[in-house]
Amino acid sequence: MSEPKKCSMTGPPPPDPADEPDDVLPPALGREAILGAQDLAISPVPVPEWGGTVYVRVLSGVDRDWFEATVAAGDGKRKNLANFRARFAALVICDADGKRLFTAQDAAALGQKSCAALDRVFERGSELNRMRPEDIEELTKNSSGDLSDGSGSPSPAS
Numbered sequence: 001m002s003e004p005k006k007c008s009m010t011g012p013p014p015p016d017p018a019d020e021p022d023d024v025l026p027p028a029l030g031r032e033a034i035l036g037a038q039d040l041a042i043s044p045v046p047v048p049e050w051g052g053t054v055y056v057r058v059l060s061g062v063d064r065d066w067f068e069a070t071v072a073a074g075d076g077k078r079k080n081l082a083n084f085r086a087r088f089a090a091l092v093i094c095d096a097d098g099k100r101l102f103t104a105q106d107a108a109a110l111g112q113k114s115c116a117a118l119d120r121v122f123e124r125g126s127e128l129n130r131m132r133p134e135d136i137e138e139l140t141k142n143s144s145g146d147l148s149d150g151s152g153s154p155s156p157a158s
Helices: 031-036 061-071 084-092 104-110 115-128 133-140
Strands: 042-047 052-057
Touching: 042 115, 052 115, 061 084, 084 104, 084 115
Parallel strands: none
Antiparallel strands: 042 052
16 A cells, blocks of 8 residues: 655745735825715615515715714713614615615604514615624613604705
């Protein structure tokens, strides 16, 4: 019986990452390039509870800040978590062109819909909008569970 062949590496060793050049940065952007960038992506979300697919969108900075402000109460210690997912869903659900389908005033009606469906929208919307679990925890910690009507203040322009 012959002995199994031993594997031996020949040739140069792999390059040392410390010897590689720093990452090459993409070109610097100017004002017009930034303001003209089409950066508000949309993503389809199957929602079997509603019998189809909805689209969710990336929020603008104004919309994200407005949503976070509606969660914080005036004193900064209490949180308005009433209808939290439905308020978020009203901001992110859009048509195939990215146009919002709901207003802030629709959040109460959306809150009457299936929690499983709202969770699907919330999960994909929070992922798309880079709302990390720690962001959501920060928004909701030290909550008194304020049970206001959940509509918050008037929505930013859509």
